[in-house]
Amino acid sequence: MKDWTRSETLALALEDCATCQGLGMVENKRSKRPCNCVLRGIFRLCYNRFRYCADKDKHIARTTLEVGMGRKSTRYIWGRKEEEYVADFFLVSRRNLEGLEWDIFRFHFLLGADWRLCCLRLKMDRGTFFHHVYRIEQRLGRVFRELQPYALYPLDEYFGGTVEAHEPVAATPQSAQRTNDLMNMRAKGNVLPFRRVVPVRAPLAKTEQDGAEEQAA
Numbered sequence: 231m232k233d234w235t236r237s238e239t240l241a242l243a244l245e246d247c248a249t250c251q252g253l254g255m256v257e258n259k260r261s262k263r264p265c266n267c268v269l270r271g272i273f274r275l276c277y278n279r280f281r282y283c284a285d286k287d288k289h290i291a292r293t294t295l296e297v298g299m300g301r302k303s304t305r306y307i308w309g310r311k312e313e314e315y316v317a318d319f320f321l322v323s324r325r326n327l328e329g330l331e332w333d334i335f336r337f338h339f340l341l342g343a344d345w346r347l348c349c350l351r352l353k354m355d356r357g358t359f360f361h362h363v364y365r366i367e368q369r370l371g372r373v374f375r376e377l378q379p380y381a382l383y384p385l386d387e388y389f390g391g392t393v394e395a396h397e398p399v400a401a402t403p404q405s406a407q408r409t410n411d412l413m414n415m416r417a418k419g420n421v422l423p424f425r426r427v428v429p430v431r432a433p434l435a436k437t438e439q440d441g442a443e444e445q446a447a
């Protein structure tokens with residue numbers, strides 16, 4: 231578990247936050263934790279970078295040479311940081327959200343639906359929707375910062391290639407079984423579950439003009 235300090239949270243806190251008074255930490259005799267405004271700030275920084283990386287033209291993607299630390303020796307590996315970040319953001323969010331929260335995250339943050347569309351689809355009122363959005367932002371903000379060994383935030387450490395000497399995680403019988411299952415699915419031509427990724431863009435609405443053009447064609 232990561233230790234949070236005021237020197238880190240101060241810059242991320244909302245100046246007029248009623249909970250932390252702009253300090254970013256909520257402290258009492260028994261506990262010390264980052265304020266929710268800080269966690270939401272972290273999520274939004276990560277989300278903005280995710281959108282930037284996902285919307286960027288693919289022909290200007292860059293590869294970078296990074297130092298990878300193995301147990302026995304230092305290795306150099308090629309990486310595509312922006313694509314890795316998009317994948318990490320999506321997969322970490324998928325792992326930490328479920329049910330209704332995952333639906334809201336998918337519709338609102340990945341597909342770009344505004345609160346009206348989401349409320350209509352999920353049959354909830356505006357207040358409940360934003361209550362869920364805030365909870366999602368707070369939960370993911372904390373996860374993005376506390377993720378081990380490589381967190382998604384701070385962004386400069388993620389993209390700057392900060393390296394720590396961690397031993398690779400050994401494969402367990404369960405993970406080996408799962409890998410075999412996935413390979414079998416692929417061999418049979420089935421779509422892997424994690425490949426059903428929705429495109430990141432605002433939902434498109436068909437206009438009357440489009441319909442008229444189609445009929446004319």
Ligand SMILES: [Zn+2]
Pocket residue numbers: 243244247248249250251252253254265266267268
């Ligand atoms: Zn606060």
